[in-house]
Amino acid sequence: MAEKIKRPKARNYKGFRDTFSEDILLRRKMIETIREICERYGFSPLETPALEYVDSLGKFLPEEHTPEGGIFSFKNPDLSSGTREDHPDWWLGMRYDLTAPLARVVAQYQDLPKPFRRYQLGQVWRYEKPGPGRFREFYQFDFDSVGAASMIADAESCAMVCDMLEALGFARGDYIIQVNDRKALQGALECAGLTESDITDENSQVGVALRAIDKLDRVGRDGVTELLGKGRKDTSGDYTEGAGLDTKQIDIIHAYLDARSDSRTEVCDSLGKLVADSKIGCEGVEELRQIDSHLTDLGYSADRVRFEPTVVRGLGYYTGPVFEGIITKEIVDEKGKKRSFGSIFGGGRYDTLVQRFTGQKTPATGGSVGVDRLLAAMLLLDKKKAHNSCTTEVLITIMDKSRLTDYLQLVQKVRAAGINSEVFVGNGSIGKQLQYADRRGIPLALIAGSDEFSNGEYQIKDLELGRRLAADIEDRDEWLKGRPSQQSVKADELMSKLKELLADYRAK
RNA sequence: GCUGGGGUAGCUCAGCUGGUUAGAGCGCCGGAUUGUGGAUCCGGAGGUCGACGGUUCAAACCCGUCCCCCAGUACCA
Known part of the structure; x- marks a missing residue:
């Protein structure tokens, strides 16, 4: 029986997000x-x-060991022990x-x-x-x-x-x-x-009054009246002290x-x-x-x-x-x-x-x-109108691993033509490669094996068109053998054809 | 901080008045199909049942404490 391995749990820190x-x-x-x-x-x-010195961020210094006050703060790692905590350089804050x-x-x-x-x-x-x-x-x-x-x-x-x-x-x-x-x-x-002049003091009557006014859209006119007066008990039973x-x-x-x-x-x-x-x-x-x-x-x-x-x-x-x-x-x-x-x-x-x-x-x-x-x-x-999340425009599939030179030279040519392109860098059959392109949302795939190389041509597969055609095809053999949305192009026409298809794709 | 609700697979959730090996759907991985995506079929991986303690012959389930999440509320230079 294998030892239980402590694995880190994949998660986000509260309030922090991943963006795709x-x-x-x-x-x-x-x-x-x-x-x-x-x-x-x-x-x-x-x-x-x-990161800034915390005294640059506002007038508050964080509390000794519980730096709070709304700011993420850290002890300055450059300062060693012996430095007093009220030293202005002691705290750093985001x-x-x-x-x-x-x-x-x-x-x-x-x-x-x-x-x-x-x-x-x-x-x-x-x-x-x-x-x-x-x-x-x-x-x-x-x-x-x-x-x-x-x-x-x-x-x-x-x-x-x-x-x-x-x-x-x-x-x-x-x-x-x-x-x-x-x-x-x-x-x-x-x-x-x-008449208190310091409106930034949150405990002042002015502060309480301003906060009450700020809440108008949430608590309504009567709520503000209560908050300016004695105080207000909300629907959850919570009580807020008023300005009196x-x-x-x-x-x-x-x-x-x-x-x-x-x-x-x-x-x-x-x-x-x-x-x-x-x-x-x-x-x-x-x-x-x-x-x-x-x-x-x-x-x-x-x-x-x-x-x-x-x-x-x-x-x-x-x-x-x-x-x-x-x-x-x-x-x-x-x-x-x-x-x-x-x-x-x-x-x-x-x-x-x-x-x-x-x-x-x-x-x-x-x-x-x-x-x-x-x-x-x-x-x-x-x-x-949310547009495609994929920035790759063409996937170069790798069919014949003995011809890597050809694929790498090809992808550079496509890139030189200003087209976002990648070769498939994973492992797997041509089927897996196309599945990858499909799932990523890559609009075009280039397919070439020994047949194509000896004829000087390439297969361009329009995955976007294929997706639409697939809706009407039930039978898998028909779907595969028919090779809808796929065309053969001569090498010297490749770039112009790719650009043409991409222009159609973008215009759609 | 306060009030209420809740934590079971990556996600959404089921799991009876406590009972033997904790389930489903989706997703993921693999295969049917190593020169072709979707659909379909088959197989597989994945869980300290939020944590710790208690009650019990026996706890995902009952009790206590804590943590976290959700809704409202308060605060927010």
Whole structure:
């Protein structure tokens, strides 16, 4: 009896995924599209490392032995014992967004021409609980203008994302960019008597209030009222502590949230009245007015970019305008269930992020496209158009092993003609080789044995055509002997014939 | 974190009030068919029944603890 062998179980770490050819090809196409548009708006590419000193990533240092706080972090292996754990170089962390590394770059290379406009595609990692559409490793496409005080940069962020989505095939009306302003929001809270200035402190009354507002679409208006007041017990029996505001205060906040309108000017006017007594609130409304004006000049009306007083965008580092892009078109998955994809774009102005490093206030604004979510949405929308996942176009089968020289010279000729081609590198009969081609989805197979070599010709098998013909053939002998979809070509016509068949295949 | 549901083959799952050697379908590998894909037929591999402890003559099944997964909820710079 054999010893039990401990075998590793093949599995993924929670929240991490494998991605196969079909999705990768689609993502590649999608990224190419948004990259082009981003460059058209004057952004240039930047790449930064996946690993950063943790103090570059945010203001939190991980807890001693349980590095958490949403970031994957590790002890710096270069530092040996004896180094204190509060040494700034002690912890390394995987980046959880692309904005913090950008702030680091701007602070580190201070001679960069400002405004510094860069885009960056990359994976980011978050140590948090995965859920539907939420992963621990995912792609972001981020673009920012650092050193840009003008609201033109904010308006253009929104405009550019509209262009991207439309270039990807989303029709106008299938998506919407929603804009709010944190200063205006803060002004409303101020008018309601909440004056704490540190809106990033999650335990502050302001923090609780902002979180309550952020939940509007999930818990509804009454839910927000409860969360702003004493607290709320949800259907699962879970209790969430409220902000402890009184009715009058809550009414003021609701008045802000209710200032919705299809007209951006109307929203600005309503908000302007509501926050008239707050200096910061007025600043926020003024920012919105400027964005409205710039958007109008650029040609983007409220059917694409609307002002939405309910948008909060986390507690984050945002200091002014905030934006959020969502897919509004109803998407039904393969089970016929309605799916929503959360926001596929988010961003805003963060005037203090670079300041963390340099002490210099540096205005900056930008946003991130959630590549994976967008891809998931497109996959469901575009199900039928999902293209072939195979990049090989021709399989050279090996029939006669004594003629390897011929096969290898042949495959190089096919490749030189610009056709993706491989020889069969496994073991097995010609039947196995064709089965491989069939299962991989390779459209064409080249067959040549001693007969063909002595006649100077090749058999081209059109596997795609064969697949369709096979549907009507029951009898195996007929299927084999008939050799449907197969033709013999002279050597000098081979390349042109292959190209012709592939052109037909691609056009289909 | 909290509430509820669940972990049996690569996948989807069956397995009675505890009973002898734990099953099916799909997938995988091989053969029928080493000069031809699909369908069909035949054969094969693959399981510490989530982990550990307990009850029992006997545990996939009952009890306890933990781990993980799913749904909701909270958090998410």
